[in-house]
Structures are given as C-alpha cells and as structure tokens.
Amino acid sequence: MRLLRIVALGLLSVAGMAAAAADESRPLAPAHLRAKLTCHDCHQKEKPTSAAVPDEGCMVCHGDYPAMKVQTKDVKPNPHGSPHEPIPCTECHRQHKAPVVKCLECHQGKYTFKVK
Numbered sequence: 001m002r003l004l005r006i007v008a009l010g011l012l013s014v015a016g017m018a019a020a021a022a023d024e025s026r027p028l029a030p031a032h033l034r035a036k037l038t039c040h041d042c043h044q045k046e047k048p049t050s051a052a053v054p055d056e057g058c059m060v061c062h063g064d065y066p067a068m069k070v071q072t073k074d075v076k077p078n079p080h081g082s083p084h085e086p087i088p089c090t091e092c093h094r095q096h097k098a099p100v101v102k103c104l105e106c107h108q109g110k111y112t113f114k115v116k
Contacts, residue, residue, distance in 0.1 A: 027096065028095055028096075029095055032095065035061075041057070041060075042057045042058070042095070043057065044056070044057050052090060053089070053090055053095070055086075055088055055089050055090075058089040058090075058093070062089075065080065065085060065086050068080040069081045075113075077103075077111055079092070079101070079103060079113065082103065087102055101113045
C-alpha cells in the first residue's frame with residue numbers, strides 16, 4: 001500500500017511538472033496568474049491546446065458585453081461599445097499573444113487605443 005502511494009505521488013508530481021512546463025510556453029496575463037487560473041478555467045475543455053476560449057469563459061469573471069461596455073465607458077471611443085457588436089472577446093484579447101485592436105483593421109489612423 002505504501003509503495004502504491006509513493007508511485008501515485010511520483011506520477012502526480014511528473015504530471016504537475018509537465019503542466020507547469022506547458023504553462024511557461026504559453027504565458028498568461030499577470031492578472032490571470034495572480035488569480036491562479038488554470039487552462040481549463042478559460043478554455044473550458046480538458047485539452048485546451050486545441051480549444052478556443054468561448055466568450056462565456058471570459059464572462060465568468062469579466063461580465064457580459066453590457067457590463068464590459070460600462071467598465072470601459074471612459075475610453076474614447078469605447079471599444080466595447082462598437083456598433084458592430086458583439087465581437088468575440090478573443091478577436092482583441094489574445095492571452096497567449098499580443099493583444100490587437102480589431103477596430104483598427106478598418107478604421108486605421110482614425111482612432112488610437114492604449115492596449116493593455
């Protein structure tokens with residue numbers, strides 16, 4: 001029985017190291033790290049490497065589209081108050097890559113945004 005526990009703990013630690021290595025290759029935003037989010041929290045899938053983040057995964061913490069519009073009401077123009085909404089969150093907010101401003105694909109030079 002004791003040997004079984006030791007083997008099980010060894011396997012869990014190896015799995016934990018593999019998960020940590022995977023996380024390092026796909027860094028998260030500092031706020032998401034502080035919140036101790038896991039891949040599953042956002043991707044809502046067991047194998048997140050092949051799963052896009054659904055908007056519902058963002059909305060669990062950040063609120064729905066109307067709530068985001070209120071949170072960014074002082075930003076001019078309000079990126080969450082687009083006449084083209086709803087635009088999927090991940091069109092701009094790409095957690096493992098640099099963020100982009102989808103608005104600027106068509107409105108280049110018309111607006112400036114301070115991207116976080």
